[in-house]
Amino acid sequence: MKLINGIQFADMVKMGAHHLFQNADYVDALNVFPVPDGDTGTNMNLSMTSGAKETAAHTGEHIGKTAQALSKGLLMGARGNSGVILSQLFRGFGKSVEQYETLTANQFAQALNYGVETAYKAVMKPVEGTILTVAKDAAKKAVEVSETEEDIPTLMAAIVEEAKLSLNRTPDLLPVLKEVGVVDSGGQGLVFVYEGFLASLKGEALPEKTVSNSMDDLVSAEHHKSVQGFMDTADIEFGFCTEFMVRLEEGKKAFDETQFRNDLSAYGDSLLVISDEEVAKIHIHSETPGEVLTYGQQYGDLIKIKIENMREQHSEIVGDNFTKEVPSKKAEVHPYAVVTVAMGSGVSELLKSLGASAVIEGGQTMNPSTEDIVKAIEAVGAERVLILPNNKNIIMAAEQAVEVLGIEAAVVPTKTIPQGMAAILAFNAQATVEENQKNMTNAFAHVKTGQVTFAVRDTSIDGVEIKKDDFMAIAEGKIILSNPSKEESATSLAKALIDEDAEIVTVIYGEDVSEEEANDLAAFIEAQFEDVEVEVYNGKQPLYPYILSVE
Template identity: 55%
Template structure:
């Protein structure tokens, strides 16, 4: 009988699995089939597993079941992208199977892996073979052989995973066409490799670091991205000065101005927000965010003398803070301890019937969604998939009876569904796969209608719009029968590349030629951050000349990477 795996060892296995994945993030990213600039399967899986490791490390347990549970919880909260969500489900099943076990035998590990696969398959509505799911399934397959040790067993798991990975192109034609193996599956193989190293006592030289080099960039990006979410932009600060005043009451002045705390509070309230007033017989202390601190001082001075005054310019603080966040990834604590955070009491307001959480990149697109009534617009999408936790945090901020989540990206749908599952609010995910689908769904929403009715109307609306996207290739490739050079523009209709070339106008008009048909009424162009109005004009002229009765609308979306996002309806 071989030695059982203890909690500490299991934790090391997870850590080393994460480390090996982290080391190979870029490789995994590069395997993404579509040569679009958002090939981020590796990044997503890495961020997901880092969240799991963080949880394991903070729990620091030697109970194997508890270690697995912490890992699973961290993965679940950090899950990003479809591969990340599937990874989290694999270990959710794993953790469930070993929940009560202090140490794990080979048989326990075997069963846990199997349970993980079952859980992941259940979580995916339409499992696609030739992906991470297949690799996980094949790796967990019980070959009925007796393993002398956990290391021997894990070694066979890795072999099976590798063999399965090699076969993914046979199962998924698109992989074969591009000539790559599945990126998510590759990610899982790396993780299993790391786990094996620990069991074999043969940890590779680039030993588990808590912050593996390739992921630092990404963590910076994520932190930055999250901070950008939780903090309003500097320009949006309405009351610019944090003002603290301590007043010592003056008998003579009190004769003229009787002090009553409630009245005083009301008097000050008109100058700003975040108001705090504390008084006793001798003193009153005031904290307020005001645009004109002088008004606060004058009003306070009516009752006595100013014994202490402190005024901070919050716009400057905010600006400095934003700069720090951009240059450092480790400022998380500082941010949360920042001035604003302390005073940011959630405003209790009346619960609305409906609320919306949506995901998009670009200020212009955000404005379009806000204009249609979105409460929270999570910055994310193509370049950065928000995690389950990001989505949950946005859901938390919305005070509504029913909350609709519109992920607007196929790779965020599962994380959104996971967030909806975990949330104790009534959350419904409308699985919008693009910004146009999201906009159409929101337009179809009707505040006087019932929940079910709205859900159906939004579902239907999202399917009635065609999505086109114009972006550039990040590498040379041959796909959908087209040879595409790195840097070329590509016109993508839903999932297919239908046009490519060196010229953005040509590619866009070619794309539109494919998409527009006799039922088309409106073409909406959402221009990316680097777009030119002169390009808009070429495209608008093209549509007007070639398609009678089709209206064209242009909006500034401000999205990165995608020159145009196009809705045809």
């Protein structure tokens, strides 16, 4: 086979996406950090699936046009760093071949190499021993082999072989991989994609699951615990996340927050009502959002309405098709907006109260795609936008969204909720996007973040022995303690973060922590550090019992 066309390439993409889908949980299990948010396999799977859908919808003989469809689908569906890098690899590939109707072995190899160059340019600080290295080594081998080999299946076999060899070398390049005893998760995901390509070219079937015996004693191939993993889609009792505001008016029904809250509680769960003299903000999960809105309308005009189908959201996480954002009304137009990302209704309300125009549901275990971010910004309708990812694994998707948007926009590279809070407070509606980006970045640099979460497996990192289901204290991204006690992990974290320069400590407690437990932690901090002011918020975030902000 000396030439491949668009139809053949589309089948390669289909097989690659399917093989990755079948093994996404295995890729997830290779994540080094034992927290419940290292879903490389999930992110790559959803990204590649988006690319495959777009490719299938625009398949033709012309391989350049088919590759462009893959590039577009991956670009919009990219989630997490691994998904964005995957999209960049095939973005460069697509750019390289856009004029070709068919590809020779050498042209295919050169396109892979151009994809690697594109991906490296997209990453600010490329790290070797990752998916980038595996892609680079495989492409280099492809170029070398294609100088003498014209048969494309033979070339692809050499690419797969070199990708596997490179993957096995990743622990020698990244010490943390060697310490934990795994290969790079993103690199493994790319190997699965390339194995699918080869199977398509050879007309062979692939096993439903790939089992690596050498890894059986090192990692568990079960999917990480996540919010979505605890239930089936059909188990969601109240399917619509409904958020809106009521502009309270004289002449309408007199507003009493307690009565309002009690009445709304009959329509669903996860109810949050916050009000002042002019406006009431409401969040509720309900099966009948229309009735909720009708009830609220008794008190005044409804504004900033957003309704999301959580069953569709859940289905996307497990691989089904759907449109994530389903607003019931076009959002108001803003000249300037701050769009951020968070999980937990309480955290979202906190960020909005500080000045966020919109909060995209996402974060740990659920990284929003480039398309999700673009749609959220378009729904706001702002002329200028600052994007706060609040998660290191969302920054690249946010930066990719900036490229897609047709408005003035920039990313403030926040990696945590506390950083996002500090950045929002520094926002100035009178400043330029560039000025805000600089000032907001400087503002969050002075905030320290602590997190308490549970371990998803036994491991050892930086000398800390970690047991599955223990609570880990993470200070500024570094695991400092693993303990069966949630309380001891939280108090140890506080002592590690707070120093003589600290003035304000914010405790954001999650859905598995009671108000009494959170207040006990606050009392401990106040007793230990007399000059520190402590604020406590119910963030209702999953997976992370405590998030601490120290300023």
